[in-house]
Amino acid sequence: MAHANAATAQETKAWGGGRSPYNVSYGKMMMWFFLLSDALTFGAFLISYGTTRFFSSVWPDANQVFKSFPFFEAYNLPLLFVSLMTFILIMSSVTMVLAVHAGHYGDKKNVTKWLLWTIVGGIAFLSCQAWEWTHLGGECGGLWGCFTNIQTTPLSTFIHFYDPAAPEVQHVLSTQPLVGLQSTHNFFNYFFTITGFHGGHVTSGVVFNILMLVNTVNGTYERRGHYEMVEKIGLYWHFVDLVWVFVFTCFYLL
Amino acid sequence: MSAHNHNQQSNQFYYEGDQSKLYSGIMAHHTDVEGTESKAQIKKIWRVFWILLVVTLVEVFIGMKLSHSLNKGLIITIFLGLTLFKAGYIVAIFMHLGDEFKDFIVTVLVPLVLFVWFIIAFLMDGTFWLHMNNTTPSRAHVEQMAHSSH
Known part of the structure; x- marks a missing residue:
């Protein structure tokens, strides 16, 4: 009986303050909860994209939209460039975890070494995204808000984003060009919003990594006695990679 | 410690604190980076890298070669399955969530269950809108106006 009471008292104390019931430091736990809220934000964007796609009778085909590679624009190379971007991001996740x-x-x-490589990977990914945005921006005549007017952007300006081998898609486009216009408009707005939001996360991740590299080289963490900051920013960096896994599926594969 | 006696070091203490006692298992502080435990951990990281790479290549192959010939429902199931598979490895190994206490894992993952409802509700809504768009008479009227304005 006395033993049972002692055990109960101990369990009550676990959540009574002054302890860490999860055995996780405050900063790291809060990083996890921040990432949880960020996941809901990205989730809201992607589900909104999915809803719009579900109510559109036609939708641009990823193999037609994303088929260019820097310096090889004349060739039909679907998904190759985005595969390279994915590879770079996975690689930078590995260097971060190292x-x-x-x-x-x-x-x-x-x-120091692995942070440096992670920064290189992050900058490489952002450079790829800059090229992709420039390329698609050129094809659309702008980033957001393109394909709003059937007079200035007739069917011929966006039909090449659609699957030419799908007769039902081609039928909708030729009989209802406004439906195609609206879908193309929605597709690119969502694309620039979601990849832009993700790219913003990569950018701030690179900035955090540079600050950490400076602190590491200066010996700040060595004096502090632990490299927990690397762990916390590491969580953020992996989360950005995690989001890309979903963006990759939703935009380029499905 | 007196509140009026903050030197630079005590500020640093309040900022991060000595949280080394909070680590356990893989999170604990180690000393021998060349030891077998460290080497095994690095090997595990690279193994996950190869898994992620191979799964991504399979996805790209399916996306390029099979996405138009296979059944659409099957394609969606395959892609979502592989995506969740990759996400699991990133969270469990790269983010070390698999090494945390089980209670903490549950605390982080349970709120994500909301996504099940979000996805079902919003995609059903999208399907209903498509049905409305395709059956409402004004749609044909709008298209006709667009044609006649050419």
Whole structure:
């Protein structure tokens, strides 16, 4: 009986303050909860995209929209460039987790090395995105708000975004060009909004990584006794990679 | 410690604190970066990298070659399945969520169950709008106006 009472008292104390019931530091737990809220934001964007796509009788075909590669614009290379972007982002996730790993061992040299590679990966990804935006912006005649007027952007300006081998799609486009105009407009608005929001996350991730690199080289974390900051920003960086996995599926594959 | 006696080091303490006691298992502080435990962990990271790469290549292959010939429902199931598979590896291994306490894992993952309802509700709504758009008489009228204005 006395034992049971002691055990109950201990359990009550676990949540009574002054302890860490989850065995997770405050900063890291709050990073997780921030990422949870960010996941809901990205989820809202992607579900909104899905809803719009579901109520559209035609929708641009990813294999037709994303078929260009820098310096090889004349060739038909569907999905190749975005595969490269995905590879770069996965790779930078690996270098980030290796930096976190080195941080667990207080290995300053390797934290510096892997953070540097992560920054290189992040900048490479952003450069790819800059090219893709420039390329698609050129095809649309702008970023947001294109394809709103059937007089200035007739069917001939957007029909090449659709699957030429699908007779039912081609039938809708030829009989109801306004439906095609609206779908093309929605597709590109969502594309620039969602990849832009993701790219904004990558940009701030790169900035955080640069700040951490400076702190690591200056020995700030070494004096502090732990590299927890690398872990926290590492969580953010992996989350950005995680979001890309879903963006990749929703925009380029489905 | 007196509140009036903050030097730079105590500020640093309040900012991050000594949280080294909060780590356990894989999160604990280690010393031997060349040890077998460290090497095994690095090997695991690279194994996950190869899994993610191969799954992505399979997705791209299906997207390029099979997405127009296979059944649409099957394609969606395959892509969503592979996406969740990749997401699981990133969260469990790269973000080390698999190494945290089970209670914490549950706390982080349970709110995401809301997405099940979000997705079902909004996609059903989209399907209904499509039905309305295709059956409402004004649609044909609008298209006719667009044609006659050429």
